[in-house]
Amino acid sequence: MVDLVGQYYKIKDEVDTAIQDVIASAAFINGPAVKAFQSDLEHYLNIKHVIPCGNGTDALQVALMALGLQPGDEVITTTFTFIATAEVIALLKLRPVLVDVCPNTFNIDPHAIEKAITSKTKAIIPVHLFGQCADMDRIMAIADTHNLFVIEDAAQALGATWYAKNGIAKKAGTIGHIGCTSFFPSKNLGCYGDGGAVFTNDDTLAEQLRMIVNHGMKTRYYHDIVGVNSRLDSIQAAILQIKLKYLDTYADARKQAANYYNTAFEGCDKLSTPITADFTDHVFHQYTLVTHQIDREALASYLKRNGIASAIYYPVPLHLQKAYLDPRYKDGDFPIAENLSETVFSLPIHTEMDEATLQYISQTVLSFLNT
Numbered sequence: 001m002v003d004l005v006g007q008y009y010k011i012k013d014e015v016d017t018a019i020q021d022v023i024a025s026a027a028f029i030n031g032p033a034v035k036a037f038q039s040d041l042e043h044y045l046n047i048k049h050v051i052p053c054g055n056g057t058d059a060l061q062v063a064l065m066a067l068g069l070q071p072g073d074e075v076i077t078t079t080f081t082f083i084a085t086a087e088v089i090a091l092l093k094l095r096p097v098l099v100d101v102c103p104n105t106f107n108i109d110p111h112a113i114e115k116a117i118t119s120k121t122k123a124i125i126p127v128h129l130f131g132q133c134a135d136m137d138r139i140m141a142i143a144d145t146h147n148l149f150v151i152e153d154a155a156q157a158l159g160a161t162w163y164a165k166n167g168i169a170k171k172a173g174t175i176g177h178i179g180c181t182s183f184f185p186s187k188n189l190g191c192y193g194d195g196g197a198v199f200t201n202d203d204t205l206a207e208q209l210r211m212i213v214n215h216g217m218k219t220r221y222y223h224d225i226v227g228v229n230s231r232l233d234s235i236q237a238a239i240l241q242i243k244l245k246y247l248d249t250y251a252d253a254r255k256q257a258a259n260y261y262n263t264a265f266e267g268c269d270k271l272s273t274p275i276t277a278d279f280t281d282h283v284f285h286q287y288t289l290v291t292h293q294i295d296r297e298a299l300a301s302y303l304k305r306n307g308i309a310s311a312i313y314y315p316v317p318l319h320l321q322k323a324y325l326d327p328r329y330k331d332g333d334f335p336i337a338e339n340l341s342e343t344v345f346s347l348p349i350h351t352e353m354d355e356a357t358l359q360y361i362s363q364t365v366l367s368f369l370n371t
């Protein structure tokens, strides 16, 4: 699905030197490389505070911890996402309230959010799924009206730009009260191990977040609140600082690949190509088709026999996952997400795709559909 080796070879000298420098300095934890990357990312995102942490799941967890919620408080999120989003809500003994998505963008439906609000609702976690922003104008308006926090899960959309109705443009993850991202290797900005970060413009939340990721302390060995240990190590930060320079170029490469696929599949009545909402650009963390009346397993194995990877993101919506079964929800409650989980199909998309590869993949998909 991705070509991280090909990507590495293009920046090998820079990356190897940066890694060697960290090793030679032995500043493995909280070294200067972490501060340098943090400051570059703040600049790129145009945000006041970036707080690096151990991974994207931790980012979501510390974001929720910083809000000072009480057990039983409700957090609204989408049922069509990676499990991490709901996992941290459950781990903190908060109540995940799941809602359906919009059929075209696969992102959380603002109307469904509104209907799910109760007196216990404290926060909303929109996920910018597959690389395009959720409808943040409407989500922020709902949050405003009901006095709710918004934590953006931007793990798949780092670098995407959102265009507000008032003409202001912002980067994904800098719109709500706190933004979260992941530097998992295959993400848009991926390191060579685990990594993540939270973003905020709020000084008080930033201070709280910095304490939480560092055992709840400001002064060493004085612990004011319960925290966790969640750090981005210096080697990963040094790699990320280099890759951040290429983040927009990487997004452009994926957009080009998506355009190629869109053209190749135009007019094919068995596939719907991805639709981008008019208030966001799409950085194509995934290229996800909706299939119509086709056997996805047969397509996947046909592609595999021809040396092509594919994936289904996601085969089961959260409300039907075993660990999250809840008497509040049953099969049929979120028809759009349920239908998507039965019909979506993702093709390889990454920074190293040439036209021959794209042609081969799309021709192979079409030759399956036409037999």
Ligand SMILES: *Cc1c(COP(=O)(O)O)cnc(C)c1O
Residues within 6 Å of the ligand: 055, 056, 057, 058, 081, 082, 084, 085, 127, 153, 155, 156, 181, 182, 183, 184, 195, 196
């Ligand atoms: C990858 C991902 C996460 C979790 O990130 P990790 O770094 O793997 O913990 C959270 N949410 C979404 C939507 C993701 O895609």
